Structure formats: structure tokens, C-alpha cells
Amino acid sequence: MSLLISSPHAHGGDSIRANMLAVILALLPAAGVATYLFGWLAVFLILLCMLGCMAAEWGCLKLMKRPLSRVGDGSAALTGLLLALTLPAAIPWWMALVGCVAAIVLAKQVYGGLGHNPFNPALAARVVLLISFPLNMTSWLVPMHAPMLAALPPVDLYNFGDCWSLFWFGPEALGKGLDAITMASPLGHVKTEWSRGIGAIEALRNYDYSYLDAFLGREAGSLGETSVLALLIGGIYLLARHTITWHIPLSFIVTVYVLAAVFNAVNPEHFAPPLFHILAGGLMLGAFFMATDPVSSPVTPRGQLIFGIGCGILTWSIRTFGGYPEGVMFSILLMNCAVPLIDHYFRPRVYGK
Amino acid sequence: MLPALLKRFGLNQLWPTAGFPGGVHPVEHKITADSPIIELPLPPQLILPLKQHIGEICAPLVEVGEHVLRGQKIAKSQGYVSASVHAPTSGTVVAIQDHAIPHPSGMGRPCMMIEPDGKDTFDESRPPISDYRNADPAEIRERIRMSGIVGLGGAVFPTFIKMLRDQRNPVQMVILNGAECEPYLTCDHRVMLEHAADVLRGMDVIMHAVNAKNGVIAIEDNKPDAIAVMRGAIEAAGMKDVEVRSLPTRYPQGGEKQLIQTLTGKQVPEGRLPLHIGVLCQNVGTALAIHDAVCLGMPLIQRVVTVSGDAIPNPANVRVRIGTPIPFVLAQCGLQDLSGVRLIHGGPMMGERLPRTNVPLVKSTNGILAMKREALYSEQAVEEPCIRCGHCVEVCPVGLVPNELAWHCRNDQFDRGQEYNLFDCIECGCCSYVCPSHIPLVHYFRYAKGQVAKIEKERVFAEQSKVRSEARDNRLAREQAERAARRSKVRKQHAPAADGVKKTAADTKKAATTTSKTEDDKA
Numbered sequence: 001m002s003l004l005i006s007s008p009h010a011h012g013g014d015s016i017r018a019n020m021l022a023v024i025l026a027l028l029p030a031a032g033v034a035t036y037l038f039g040w041l042a043v044f045l046i047l048l049c050m051l052g053c054m055a056a057e058w059g060c061l062k063l064m065k066r067p068l069s070r071v072g073d074g075s076a077a078l079t080g081l082l083l084a085l086t087l088p089a090a091i092p093w094w095m096a097l098v099g100c101v102a103a104i105v106l107a108k109q110v111y112g113g114l115g116h117n118p119f120n121p122a123l124a125a126r127v128v129l130l131i132s133f134p135l136n137m138t139s140w141l142v143p144m145h146a147p148m149l150a151a152l153p154p155v156d157l158y159n160f161g162d163c164w165s166l167f168w169f170g171p172e173a174l175g176k177g178l179d180a181i182t183m184a185s186p187l188g189h190v191k192t193e194w195s196r197g198i199g200a201i202e203a204l205r206n207y208d209y210s211y212l213d214a215f216l217g218r219e220a221g222s223l224g225e226t227s228v229l230a231l232l233i234g235g236i237y238l239l240a241r242h243t244i245t246w247h248i249p250l251s252f253i254v255t256v257y258v259l260a261a262v263f264n265a266v267n268p269e270h271f272a273p274p275l276f277h278i279l280a281g282g283l284m285l286g287a288f289f290m291a292t293d294p295v296s297s298p299v300t301p302r303g304q305l306i307f308g309i310g311c312g313i314l315t316w317s318i319r320t321f322g323g324y325p326e327g328v329m330f331s332i333l334l335m336n337c338a339v340p341l342i343d344h345y346f347r348p349r350v351y352g353k
Numbered sequence: 354m355l356p357a358l359l360k361r362f363g364l365n366q367l368w369p370t371a372g373f374p375g376g377v378h379p380v381e382h383k384i385t386a387d388s389p390i391i392e393l394p395l396p397p398q399l400i401l402p403l404k405q406h407i408g409e410i411c412a413p414l415v416e417v418g419e420h421v422l423r424g425q426k427i428a429k430s431q432g433y434v435s436a437s438v439h440a441p442t443s444g445t446v447v448a449i450q451d452h453a454i455p456h457p458s459g460m461g462r463p464c465m466m467i468e469p470d471g472k473d474t475f476d477e478s479r480p481p482i483s484d485y486r487n488a489d490p491a492e493i494r495e496r497i498r499m500s501g502i503v504g505l506g507g508a509v510f511p512t513f514i515k516m517l518r519d520q521r522n523p524v525q526m527v528i529l530n531g532a533e534c535e536p537y538l539t540c541d542h543r544v545m546l547e548h549a550a551d552v553l554r555g556m557d558v559i560m561h562a563v564n565a566k567n568g569v570i571a572i573e574d575n576k577p578d579a580i581a582v583m584r585g586a587i588e589a590a591g592m593k594d595v596e597v598r599s600l601p602t603r604y605p606q607g608g609e610k611q612l613i614q615t616l617t618g619k620q621v622p623e624g625r626l627p628l629h630i631g632v633l634c635q636n637v638g639t640a641l642a643i644h645d646a647v648c649l650g651m652p653l654i655q656r657v658v659t660v661s662g663d664a665i666p667n668p669a670n671v672r673v674r675i676g677t678p679i680p681f682v683l684a685q686c687g688l689q690d691l692s693g694v695r696l697i698h699g700g701p702m703m704g705e706r707l708p709r710t711n712v713p714l715v716k717s718t719n720g721i722l723a724m725k726r727e728a729l730y731s732e733q734a735v736e737e738p739c740i741r742c743g744h745c746v747e748v749c750p751v752g753l754v755p756n757e758l759a760w761h762c763r764n765d766q767f768d769r770g771q772e773y774n775l776f777d778c779i780e781c782g783c784c785s786y787v788c789p790s791h792i793p794l795v796h797y798f799r800y801a802k803g804q805v806a807k808i809e810k811e812r813v814f815a816e817q818s819k820v821r822s823e824a825r826d827n828r829l830a831r832e833q834a835e836r837a838a839r840r841s842k843v844r845k846q847h848a849p850a851a852d853g854v855k856k857t858a859a860d861t862k863k864a865a866t867t868t869s870k871t872e873d874d875k876a
Contacts, residue, residue, distance in 0.1 A: 006457075006796035008782030009724075010379050010536065010701040014744070014789040016737055073737075115738035115790075245747070299743035299756060348374070348752035350774045351610060352623040 016114075019294075020074030022243045026234030027081055027289065033217045033227040037143035038089040039157030042223055044167045046084040048093060052100030053080030060109040075114050079103050082122035082289060085224025086282065086329070087129070089157075090141040090182060092170055095133055102128040119336045120293045123329050130329075138325075139182040140220035146183075147213055154181045185221045186214065187281045190272055191325035200272035214279035225282040235288030244292040247304035248311075252287040253278060255312025263320070277316065286311070286328035296336045303339075303346035310335045372615035375748040376603040377783045379702065381575065385539045385661050390547055390670045393685050398447070399467045399676035400713035401427070401438055402454045406503045407510050408434030413465060419446050422476035424652050426499075427465060436511045436716075437501040440476075441654040441674035444469040455679070455698040455715055459708040467676070481650040485558050490518070493562040493647060500646035501653045501716075506530060506607070506636035507699060509717040512643070515626075515633060516563050524563040525631035528616060529556050529640055531572040531579065532600060532607030535700025538720045540657040541637040543670045545572070545579040548641055549586035551648075555640030556595065558647050563633055568595035570637075571612055575602040604702060605781040609634045611750050623777075638719070658718055660686045664694045664725035677714045679707070679721055688723055697722040702782045734791040745784035745794060751777050755784035759794045762801035767808065770801050778802075 034042040057076035061068050083099055103125035108117045130137045142153045155174060156162055165173040171181050184192065186209055193203035213219055217227025224231075238244045260274035277283070282290075291297060291311050298307050311331045318327025404410040411428035421427055421440040428438040444467045451461035482488050482496060498513035518524075529552070533541040545552060560568055570587075572580050583597045600606055600615055610621050612634060619630050627634055635643075638656060645651045654675055661668040666687030673682055680691065688694070696707040699720055714721070745755035753774055761769040775798060784794040 006706075006793055006799065007699075007704055007780070008702045008785050008795065009697055009704065009706070010782075010786060011734070011791070012377065012379070012787050014787060015791070016740060016789050019740075019742070019789055113738065115740045245743075294740050294742040297741075299741050299746045299754060301743075301747070304743075343754070343757070347754055348746065348749075350623075350753065350777050351373075351614075351751040352620045352625075352777070353774075 016073050016075070019243050020078050022238065022241055023289065024074065024078055024081055026237045026243075027085065027224065029230035029233045030085060030224040030227060030285070031081070033230045034085065034089075034223040037145060037157075037217065037226060038141060038223060039144060040160050040163035041089045041141070041157055041167055044093075044163065045087060045089065045091070045096060045223060046081060049084035049087070049096055049100055050077050050080035052097050053077065053083065053104050056101050056104035057109070060105060060113070064109070064113075066113065070114065073114065076104060079108070079121045083125055085285060086122060086126045086222050088137060088140050088182075088221075089143075089223055090139055090166075090171070090178065091129075091133075091136050093167055095129060095136060098132070099125040099129045115295055117295055118339070119333055120290050120296045123290055123333055126329055127333065135178075138188065139178055140185050140188070140222075142181055142183050143218070143220055143226075145218050146220065147208075147210070147218055183220050185281070185325070186219060186276070187319065187325040199269040200276070201269055204272070204276065209276075211275060211279060214276075222282065222285075225285045228279050228284050231284035231288055235284070238288065238292075244288070245301065245304065247301050248291045248297060248308040249287040251305045251308030252291055252311045252315075253283065255309045256283060256316050259313065259316040271320065277319065281319075281326045282328040283315065286315075286332055290328070291332050291335070296339060298339050298342045298346065300343065300346050300348055302348070303342040306342050306346060307335050307339065310338065372601065372603070372606075373608075373611040373750045374752065375750045375783060376605060376611075377748050377786050378602070379536050379604055379786065382536045382661070382701075383539050383542070383575075384537070385659055385668045385670050386542055386576075388539075388543070388669050390543050390657055390672050393671045393673050393677065393682065395442055395469045395471070395473070395674065396677045396681040397468070398678070399441055399444075399469065399674060400452050400678060401441070401465045401467065401676040402452075402713065402715055403428050403438060403463045403465065405438065405509060405675070405716040406436040407508065408432065408436070410463065411435060411438050413449055415446050415465075417446050417449060420444070420470075421446060421467065422474050424476040424479070424650075424654060426501075426652070427467075430498075430501075430511075434511055434514060436503045436509075437499065437652075438465070439501055439652040439654050440467060441676050442467070442469045443472050443474040453709045453712045455705065455707055455712045455718065457705045457708065464713070475651075477650075479650045479652075482647050485647050486561055488561075490562045490564065493558060496647055497562070497643055499652070500642075502639065502642050502646060503653070503716050504636055505638035505642060505656060505716065505719065506609075507703065507717055507719055508609075512635070512639055515628070515635070516559065518563060519628060522628050522631060524565040524628065524633045525567060526617070526633070527556060527560050527563065527565045527568045528612060528632060528634040529568065529570040529637055530607055530609070530612055530634055531570055531576075531583070531637040532612060533576070533637075534573060534602070534604040534607040535702055535704075535720070536604075537661045537722055538659045538700050539661075540659045540670055540719055542576050542579055544637050544641055544657055545576075546582050549582045550590065551644045552637055552640045553583070553586050553590055553592065553595070554648060555642070555644030556635075557590075557592065558643050559633065559635060559640065560594075565633065566594060568592070569616055570595065570597045571600055571616060572597060573602040573606055574599045604783065605750055605779070608750065608779055608781060610779070653716060656716065656718070658682070658714060659720040660723075661720065662697070662722035662724045664688055664723035673714055675714060675716055679712055679714055680710055682714060682721060683723060691723075693725060695724045697724065702786070703780065734793060736792050737790040739790050739792060742789060744787040744789070748783040748787050750781060750783065751779060753778060753784075755794045755798075756792075759792060759797045762797040765804070767801055767805050771805070775801055775805070 053076045058071045083103055103121040107119055107121040107124035111117045144157050171178050189207045190200050190203045215228045219226050256277050257274045260277040263271040264273050298304050314331030315327040318330055409432035412431055413428050415427050422443045425440045426437050427440050430437045447468050448466040452464040454462045494513050494516055502512045503509040531541050531545050570583050580597055580599050587595050605611055613632050621627050642653050657672050659670050669686055691710050697704040698707050739756050758773040778798045780795050782795050
């Protein structure tokens with residue numbers, strides 16, 4: 001049984017490394033917007049998470065006596081980048097490192113490493129952080145360019161020294177409290193206003209919300225989730241490169257849009273408009289970069305459509321009825337659980353059967 | 354512009370597309386597309402394997418030392434699914450013995466060696482059926498059977514079997530397969546360009562033999578010259594029922610089932626033949642061989658082969674006698690030194706690696722590729738874990754889930770493998786071609802198919818042994834019973850006297866042993 005004799009003798013040239021690097025490349029616009037909004041903090045956090053994940057991967061491979069060259073396949077670096085982009089900019093560095101270890105050790109290597117993790121590692125790590133450190137994970141740093149704020153941002157994030165102190169020693173180092181330098185994200189604002197009996201339209205009006213700012217990313221939020229434009233550029237690149245297919249992102253986004261549109265049409269005062277849902281929070285990041293994670297999503301096209309629709313329903317439901325303002329992360333992780341079942345029931349039709 | 358853009362983003366799959374699902378676009382490398390077919394000289398010795406087809410091995414009809422003529426039948430088909438072998442030239446049979454054949458195992462099989470006498474005298478015993486249109490279809494099919502013709506696309510299934518007429522499933526459409534989707538190979542392309550009229554006549558023979566109304570010549574759109582030439586030939590011949598269809602270039606467009614799906618929109622039902630949906634599919638080269646057999650009276654003794662690859666100084670399409678040693682063919686194309694050269698028998702997607710170079714060219718050889726600089730993927734692939742990207746599912750033309758299937762096959766879970774439709778795999782290699790983890794999926798499927806066949810064989814053998822052993826036990830028991838019955842019958846006849854004597858003798862003996870035992874105890 002020698003491998004030397006078996007056809008095909010030609011190969012298309014695709015590789016795991018090339019795929020991972022392509023996704024990292026596709027995330028660069030979003031990382032660029034993050035740097036524009038959060039200055040040096042974004043740079044520090046992204047570098048820390050990427051290095052942290054690669055170090056955790058290296059340690060695991062060493063302990064498990066697996067080839068150490070796998071650190072270089074780009075998957076750990078990508079997990080680090082994705083994790084960083086889902087974190088608030090003001091998170092303490094050690095929490096981010098806890099996230100890295102959770103992503104690589106808990107969510108990936110204990111299941112057997114690359115290709116065996118049932119959940120998206122970056123999202124699983126984010127859940128660990130959200131449950132462990134709820135305050136820090138929901139405090140959004142005031143960005144450098146937020147048109148809804150009349151005043152200048154409380155911290156000059158383009159100042160290397162200030163950012164360095166803020167990153168390693170927290171806001172206290174600058175003589176400020178966490179409250180003083182953070183604000184609510186649009187989704188969080190709507191949720192809080194709802195709890196006070198104020199409808200979505202009214203809430204958005206008093207937030208000074210604009211669709212254009214949301215599209216370009218000039219708002220508070222996690223590092224990489226704010227700019228729909230930057231994420232779309234990356235997503236379209238991945239589609240054109242055929243690293244991902246349209247099935248999951250399209251069905252995910254369309255489902256959220258349709259659900260939001262229907263409910264908004266029934267009660268426009270209470271339910272947020274569909275466009276707000278599309279542009280808000282981590283939907284674009286989730287739909288193009290998280291839900292499409294090959295390992296934890298279905299392999300068949302039909303299965304991917306089901307997966308995307310499920311993500312969409314859960315996202316809208318959690319945003320509207322759940323305790324958390326954002327539902328993208330939970331919806332993807334919940335649908336990850338359903339992947340083996342989806343793969344089993346939605347196989348393609350076999351020729352002649 | 355717009356369709357190309359939609360295709361780029363996979364949006365053309367939003368609605369059902371024409372043709373088969375999946376497929377890949379490997380680099381074509383059709384460097385010999387413009388090289389006219391060259392006639393190769395006779396080699397010093399021809400090696401003819403007695404089995405060059407799917408089915409039973411042939412029995413030699415001639416003996417060592419006998420003189421044979423070109424086209425003379427030298428080995429007779431055995432059983433139904435089989436095809437005879439004919440002498441490719443006149444000469445002397447010098448040996449009938451095992452020799453290596455083009456097979457990845459490198460194992461020897463019975464072959465006949467012929468030393469050409471250089472005269473190339475033709476065996477005239479089978480006259481051409483020049484007026485085939487008025488001939489009995491049965492006679493034509495018999496001629497095709499007698500001529501040892503098999504599918505020359507690579508499957509080498511005896512052609513006459515596919516052409517048997519079935520009253521319940523009349524053939525509506527004859528498809529001539531000129532897709533030639535494998536990279537490098539151009540032999541069918543050149544045959545269509547240079548022998549268009551003969552190919553068309555061969556197709557006409559097939560259509561007459563199966564009484565088909567329509568004919569389609571299917572050619573991939575990367576061969577516009579062949580499409581034009583075949584259209585011209587149809588016009589010249591005035592055949593109104595035959596048309597040329599240009600197909601999108603996509604591997605494996607030339608797979609029989611995929612081609613039928615593209616052309617008719619229908620799928621061949623599981624476990625049935627194309628005949629059951631009224632279709633007969635033949636390769637372009639086969640049509641030419643049928644023309645030669647029927648219109649020229651020449652059995653299948655030669656074929657066109659593409660000799661290509663980066664190690665070949667002069668890549669070419671050559672017409673070669675079957676049985677010509679492959680090193681001789683390579684030497685004619687300028688490649689003398691075979692050290693460090695990897696040989697592939699067929700195309701790069703479905704061809705086989707040749708572990709031994711000294712093998713003959715056979716009926717199934719559509720290409721010989723010699724690679725030196727370009728690394729063969731199958732040699733250097735380092736398998737990495739599956740990341741479930743689903744590309745293999747996307748490209749599988751049969752609709753399998755190759756990553757799951759490979760998982761089961763690799764872990765010897767063959768029953769689960771069959772649940773995942775292992776035996777529907779056509780081994781086209783698309784899944785391995787796109788796999789970013791370099792998993793040799795097709796290799797696992799072949800392994801599993803082989804193991805399942807082996808297990809099945811062992812099961813049948815065990816069952817037969819069980820039946821045999823049970824039969825033996827029954828027989829022994831029966832014989833014993835018969836013996837006992839006979840004995841008691843004899844005993845009854847000689848009744849009391851003999852019985853009494855035996856008893857007394859036994860009693861005396863018993864008494865003796867008891868006494869000796871008691872004496873021992875005392876001591």
C-alpha cells in the first residue's frame with residue numbers, strides 16, 4: 001500500500017497555510033479600521049493575541065509531541081487575530097491572554113487540534129471571557145472618531161505613551177476610571193433603553209445613530225466589528241478567492257434582515273429596523289469570518305444554507321428577546337453544536353440514486 | 354463578463370446548472386495538440402498481454418515457433434466478457450510466458466512475444482464489409498466482437514456487449530465521446546482532426562448496428578478546431594441526424610456518466626447501464642477502430658497514443674502497434690535514459706504510476722507521460738489533518754461527501770463507508786486535486802474497495818467451506834449409520850450362536866484384568 005502509485009498525480013496547489021493566510025489578509029482592512037479608531041491599543045491587542053495564541057499552540061504541540069511546524073500553518077495566528085477583533089479595546093492585557101489560552105487549549109487542542117474542534121476557537125474563548133469578566137467585556141472604549149460625540153475622546157489613542165500605560169496598567173494609570181473612557185455600543189444602548197420601556201426608534205434617535213457611521217465603522221464596539229465596509233471588502237476577497245462560499249454569509253445575513261423587516265413592519269416603534277440589525281454589532285464579522293470557519297461549519301452546500309439560516313434566526317432572537325445585547329457569538333456556537341446532525345441529514349444526492 | 358463574474362463567486366450555482374455537478378479545471382498542458390500523428394516503426398519484439406480488457410483472460414491459439422500474419426487472431430476470448438487478441442504484425446511467436454504489464458503492482462501476467470519478420474503481411478481472411486448500411490446488424494456486431502475491440506477511452510470494456518440490442522430499451526442516441534478532459538492527452542483530439550471522415554463512418558456503423566436515430570459528437574470547447582472539422586465532415590457526409598455539441602471544458606466531462614448527464618440531463622440509474630435510458634456512449638478512438646474493423650477488415654492492432662511530459666524531448670501523438678514496449682516508444686520520442694524519470698500510464702488525473710519501465714503498450718494506453726522536473730503530487734504529498742473545508746464535496750461529480758467517506762475508509766469501517774456510497778466513487782480524483790490538506794482521498798477509496806472485495810471473497814470462501822464441511826459431516830454420519838445398519842442386519846442373521854461366543858470371550862478378559870489390578874493393590 002504505497003502512496004507513490006495512486007492517482008491523481010496532479011494537484012491544484014491549495015494548502016491549509018494558503019487558506020489561513022488569505023483569511024488573515026482579508027481581515028487586514030478591519031484591523032486597519034481598528035487601528036484608525038483605537039490607535040496603538042488596537043496594534044498592541046492584535047499583536048498580543050496573535051503571539052499568545054501561537055505560543056499556546058506551540059506549548060500544546062510540544063506537550064502532545066506533535067510536529068512543531070504546525071505552529072506555522074497560520075491557524076493559531078488567525079485564531080489570535082479573530083479573537084483580538086472580537087474584544088473591546090479597553091480589555092486588560094492579561095484577560096486577553098486568558099482568552100488566547102482558552103481558545104487554543106480549551107477550544108482546540110483538547111479536542112485533538114486543527115480540524116477536530118467542534119466550536120470556533122475564537123468565539124469559544126470570547127464566551128469564556130464574557131462569562132468570567134462581564135464588566136470589562138461590555139465596556140466599549142470611546143473611539144477616536146465618533147461623530148455622535150460632540151467632545152474629544154477622553155484618551156488620545158494615537159499617543160504611544162498613553163496607550164502603552166493604558167494597555168499594561170489600565171485606565172487608573174492615566175488617572176481615570178473605566179467609566180470615564182468607555183461608552184455604550186448602539187446595540188447595548190437599544191437593549192438598555194428597551195429595559196426602560198423606550199422603543200428602538202426613539203433609542204436610536206437619542207443615541208445620535210446614523211447608518212453611514214455604522215457602515216463606515218465610526219462607532220463604539222469591539223476592535224474589528226465596527227466597520228461593515230472593511231469587513232465586506234475582506235469577505236468579498238475570500239469569496240472571489242474561493243476560500244469561503246456564499247452559502248453561509250448570504251443565508252445568515254438575509255435571514256436576519258428578513259426577520260427584522262417582518263417584525264419591524266408589525267411594530268416599527270418597538271423593533272429595530274432591518275438595516276440597523278445588518279449594520280450593527282458583529283454580524284458581518286460573524287457571517288463572513290466566524291460562521292464560515294471550515295472546521296466548525298457544515299461541509300455540504302445545503303447544510304451550509306441551513307446553518308446560516310439557523311445562525312440568523314438565533315442572532316435576531318437573542319438580540320431582541322435575550323439577556324445579552326449581541327447574539328452573533330452565541331448563535332454561531334449553538335449552530336456549531338448542530339453541525340454533525342446537519343452534515344448527516346443534508347448530504348448531496350448521489351448520482352443515479 | 355457577467356457569467357464569468359457570477360462563476361467567480363460561485364453564484365452560478367444558485368440555480369441548477371446544465372451538466373454534472375462539481376468538477377475541476379486542472380492546468381491543461383495539451384502541448385501536443387498541434388502535433389500531427391506520427392507513424393512509429395516496428396519494434397524488434399512485440400509483447401502482447403493475453404488480458405488487455407475487463408473480463409476473462411484469453412487462451413493462446415498459436416504455439417511457440419509458429420508464424421503469424423498481421424491481424425491474425427492469436428488468442429481467443431474466453432467466456433462472455435472478453436476480447437480476442439490479434440497479431441499486430443507478421444512474424445514468429447517466440448515465447449508465451451509471464452511478463453510485466455502496465456499495472457501499478459508491477460506484477461507479471463501471461464504474454465505472447467512476437468518477433469516481426471518486417472514484411473507486415475496482412476491476414477486477408479476477414480474481408481471488409483464495405484456496404485455496411487445494407488448488412489445485417491448482427492453481422493456487424495459479430496465483426497466487432499471478432500476484432501477484439503474494447504473501449505479505448507481507458508475502461509477497455511468489450512465494445513460488442515455495449516452494442517447488444519435490447520427490445521425493451523432501444524438506443525435513441527449514440528454519443529461519441531471526444532471530450533478528452535484529462536490534461537496532457539491529445540490523441541482523441543488528433544484523431545478527430547486527421548480522421549474525421551473515418552470516425553464519422555465508424556459512428557454510422559455503430560448507429561446502424563444498434564438502429565439508433567440520433568447521434569451526438571461531444572467535444573469540449575477547448576478544441577474549437579476539432580469541433581469545426583467534425584461539423585465539416587458531417588456536412589460533407591450529409592448526415593442530418595448527427596450533430597456536434599460543444600461542451601464546457603471541465604474535468605471529468607469525459608466520464609461516461611457525466612457526459613450523459615451533460616448531454617441528456619438524465620442520470621444513469623444506479624446499477625443500470627446507459628442502455629437503460631436509451632443511450633450508447635463510445636469513445637472517438639473506438640469509433641475509428643470500429644471503422645477499421647468493419648470497413649477495412651483490420652482488427653484492433655494499433656492505436657494513437659499521446660507521449661508527453663516534461664522529460665520527453667519531442668512530445669508527440671504516435672500511432673503504435675499494440676504490444677510495442679514502452680521504452681521503445683519513449684526512445685522514438687527522444688527519451689533514451691529512463692533514470693530518474695517517473696512514468697504515468699494514462700493522464701495525470703486517473704493514470705497509473707508504472708513501477709517498471711519494461712512494459713508493453715496495451716489497448717487501454719491513451720497516453721504515456723514521463724516526468725522528470727515537475728514533481729508528482731502523489732509522491733510528495735504530506736497528509737495534514739482535514740479541516741472540513743468542504744471543497745471535496747463541492748467538486749465531487751457524483752455527489753459524495755469524500756471527507757467523511759475517507760474518514761471511514763481510513764479507519765477500516767467499511768460498512769460505514771458503503772453507507773456513504775463508497776462504490777459510487779468513479780475515482781476521478783477531483784477531491785484529492787482540491788484538498789488543501791493533501792489527503793490522498795482516492796487512495797483511501799481504492800484501498801477500501803479492495804478490502805471490501807477481499808472480505809467478500811473470504812466470506813464466500815468461508816461459506817463454501819462451511820457448506821462443504823457440513824456436507825462431509827453429513828456424509829460421514831450417513832455412512833456410519835449405514836454401516837451400523839448393515840452390521841446389525843448381519844448380526845441378526847447369524848443371531849444367538851456368534852453372539853454368545855463373543856460375550857464369553859469378553860467376560861474372561863474382563864475378569865483377568867480385575868484380578869491383576871487387585872494383586873497390584875496388595876503389593
